[in-house]
Amino acid sequence: MAMKVRAAVAHRQKVPLTIETLDLDGPRAGEVLVELKASGLCHSDLSLFDGSRDWTDYPLLPGHEGAGVVLECGAGVTSVKPGDHVIPVAIPECGECPACRSTVTNLCDHYFQPWPRRPFSLDGRPVRAFCELGTFASHIVVRETQVCRIRKDVPLETVCCLACAGATxxxxxxxxxxxxxxxxxxxxxxxxxxxxxxxxxxxxxxxxxxxxxxxxxxxxxxxxxxxxxxxxxxxxxxxxxxxxxxxxxxxxxxxxxxxxxxxxxxxxxxxxxxxxxxxxxxxxxxxxxxxxxxxxxxxxxxxxxxxLGNVKTRTELPQLVEWFVEGKLSLDQLVTHRISLDQINSGFDLLKQGSALRSVIVY
Missing domain, CATH: 3.40.50.720 (NAD(P)-binding Rossmann-like Domain)
Incomplete structure (x- = not known):
């Protein structure tokens, strides 16, 4: 079942993000609908619209560092269920390819294979989600292999940073x-x-x-x-x-x-x-x-x-969450600004100026 979501969209290079209402298709077989609670702002996202990176696939929904709660699962999903707290991850971990079965890399073979599915659309036009995530939206639909289940007693607006900055x-x-x-x-x-x-x-x-x-x-x-x-x-x-x-x-x-x-x-x-x-x-x-x-x-x-730090995204990322719980990480000091989705361009200005370590959108 489709739903309307608010999102920050890039339409071309050297133009600020715009807040749009997107249509989001419901989860199909092997997919998960996640309600995001927070998303971090990263230089990799900035490069998609500030002119520093070659990119032509627009409109684009940036964002690849987030955390949220599973709302719905498509057919065949077994590793997560509605109500689970998860960190969506840029690199899949299928657990079956030669890379996933190895102990030397986190680069799942599926990461390099195109995923033609486009759950988001704007006025009937498909919208690409960066890293097949697009965490600058209040809700996302992703493959099961791109969500990492975590414990429920950690603040999502802080541990969301483990998805990119922390893992990397x-x-x-x-x-x-x-x-x-x-x-x-x-x-x-x-x-x-x-x-x-x-x-x-x-x-x-x-x-x-x-x-x-x-x-x-x-x-x-x-x-x-x-x-x-x-x-x-x-x-x-x-x-x-x-x-x-x-x-x-x-x-x-x-x-x-x-x-x-x-x-x-x-x-x-x-x-x-x-x-x-x-x-x-x-x-x-x-x-x-x-x-x-x-x-x-x-x-x-x-x-x-x-x-991404050579961290296997679904089986090893939870260890980083445990280190946070044990007080071994300085994530609380890393998140210097909490902002709304409407303030996203100001948040990127802070990033460009070096005034913020991590700005986090709280939905």
């Missing part, structure tokens, strides 16, 4: 790099993603966590998450040399959380010869080319990519 950052340290206890970590960029990398490194037992950011306002929040040393690159002549000096030869791990080719070079060079690991978390613009000094790799360093 915490997972990069805990599941991709598998940071070893007693080691030294450098995090380039201390926004929503970088702050969660700090959380993950601290949970893994890192002895020293060095945060690098040009925004001095990020120092206080990052230290609450676990940063032991803060570096403003504008206040040192050579960031790489400075990190090598204060670590006695380089860090054991580095994480680039901005999406900059130059920072990627620095992230590699600041790690220790022989075993340093640099993890790519940020997404550089498609026009950028990342270049490394050949010997920086020949000297024994490793480069890793991390997509």
């Amino acid at each position: 950052g915490i997972g990069a340290a805990a599941y991709t790099a598998r940071v070893a206890p007693g080691t030294t970590v450098v995090v380039f960029g201390l926004g929503g993603i970088g702050t969660n990398v700090v959380d993950g490194a601290r949970i893994c037992g890192a002895a020293r966590i060095i945060g690098v950011d040009t925004n001095t306002a990020r120092e206080a929040s990052s230290r609450l998450a676990g940063v032991t040393d803060f570096i403003n690159p504008r206040q040192v002549d050579d960031v790489v040399g400075h990190i090598r000096e204060i670590t006695g030869g380089g860090a054991d791990y580095s994480f680039e959380c901005v999406g900059s080719a130059e920072l990627w070079r620095q992230a590699v060079e600041c790690t220790r010869i022989g075993w340093g690991m640099a993890v790519m978390v940020g997404v550089p613009p498609s026009v950028e080319t990342v270049a490394f000094r050949p010997r920086s790799i020949l000297e024994g360093r490793r480069i890793m990519g991390s997509y």
